[in-house]
Ligand SMILES: Nc1ncnc2c1ncn2[C@@H]1O[C@H](COP(=O)(O)OP(=O)(O)O)[C@@H](O)[C@H]1O
């Protein structure tokens with residue numbers, strides 16, 4: 001009885017409730033996009049993009065532009081550009097992406113050091129902060145989740161075709177380039193709205209781990225697309241609760257839970273399932 | 284077998300030139316393909332076969348001349364097996380359904396499932412809808428992609444090297460399947476470097492090496508003069524049961540074969 005009460009204790013706090021809702025939604029959202037990130041071998045891009053968005057966030061904070069407007073514009077532009085560069089498979093493209101996004105990240109840190117209010121805000125964006133989650137953040141995550149869900153459902157077949165077989169999809173008249181831009185925009189916006197909950201440094205993990213875990217469990221694309229957001233949401237739910245009781249950072253705890261789920265699945269799954277993950281590019 | 288070859292070409296390449304950057308890989312290619320035809324493009328690796336297909340499908344622009352595909356022509360493209368990501372989480376049913384992008388919902392409709400079943404049955408893939416593509420035999424794997432192309436009800440089926448990287452049995456299976464589809468009315472264009480296993484069984488061959496060296500039935504195109512210009516090395520041709528058999532370089536030193544070939548050539552000339 002007391003244990004049950006103890007487990008429910010954090011829910012007495014409004015900030016925890018908000019953080020809980022935001023994190024669970026963020027987990028599901030990253031789970032959906034993670035499927036494309038993992039299957040297209042884009043985890044490196046997700047990583048770079050979150051760093052680029054951080055630069056935009058810092059710049060807009062310093063110039064007192066609204067976070068969503070400033071970082072959003074910056075994020076979408078860099079997302080589309082990174083997608084372009086990566087698509088053309090130029091030698092050294094990965095290095096170029098790495099340099100530009102890391103520079104954006106470093107610039108953001110420098111800006112906050114010089115003009116920012118405190119170290120606290122840097123920490124909040126790097127590692128996320130449950131305390132800082134507002135209803136505006138939740139509304140933003142919800143809006144993006146609904147939009148991404150609707151787009152992925154509505155254009156499911158085209159997305160699948162363009163991801164699995166871009167060459168033949170092009171021949172068949174699919175607008176593969178438009179679909180890729182769409183993916184990069186969704187990815188940028190997702191990073192933007194989830195950044196304040198999960199934190200810049202940990203977003204790319206949430207984009208990769210649930211999807212990779214789902215990949216081990218199933219061999220079907222549609223099932224992977226259902227499982228991955230489910231795993232993402234559950235990991236966030238569990239991670240949030242654990243972080244309260246262990247008094248650890250929410251973002252870090254969520255990732256540790258996700259990593260534990262991945263490891264458990266890896267150990268329990270057969271050799272074949274492990275090979276499926278081994279075959280993913282750039283994991 | 285009741286196949287009508289319509290006089291209006293579906294695809295016409297006229298004096299087509301294709302280049303990557305400054306270097307031309309195809310020059311002055313004129314090739315017309317009509318409805319109901321079954322055409323094989325042969326040539327050594329690097330001769331521009333894939334580039335020609337890419338020009339026809341519109342993924343590569345013509346640098347000179349023109350490529351015209353009759354308006355509204357649906358192309359069913361079957362990629363090389365080597366270019367498929369076999370580790371992608373996807374089932375046979377999902378491979379077929381993804382081409383129907385007009386429908387904006389993941390789930391297949393009842394009529395789509397019925398159609399899918401018909402296509403799969405026609406290709407001997409009955410009951411494999413739920414299988415992962417990796418869990419199929421080599422021949423089944425190739426056929427899944429033929430099935431995907433057929434599911435789009437194409438006007439022309441285009442296959443790039445359908446028998447490369449497959450074993451002898453699968454090669455037979457594929458040849459058999461394509462002949463069957465052709466006899467049922469499909470228009471087929473393929474590339475191959477497999478002269479004896481595939482090309483010599485087709486009604487029309489286009490020998491390609493930067494340009495069209497010859498165009499016609501195997502009896503006219505699989506002859507030493509054409510093959511030497513296509514492959515840049517002397518190749519010997521035997522005849523077996525009315526069908527040309529090309530001997531590759533390993534045999535060219537054999538005096539016996541050379542004599543046999545000479546004998547055959549004089550026979551052919553005396554027949555003409
Ligand atoms: N993307 C490319 N960029 C530059 N050159 C290419 C490209 N693709 C093919 N080539 C060149 O074009 C020539 C024809 O290639 P290809 O059409 O693939 O021949 P095939 O299919 O007959 O083997 C080759 O010399 C090849 O090196």
Ligand SMILES: [Mg+2]
Pocket residue numbers: 332333334444
């Ligand atoms: Mg080729």
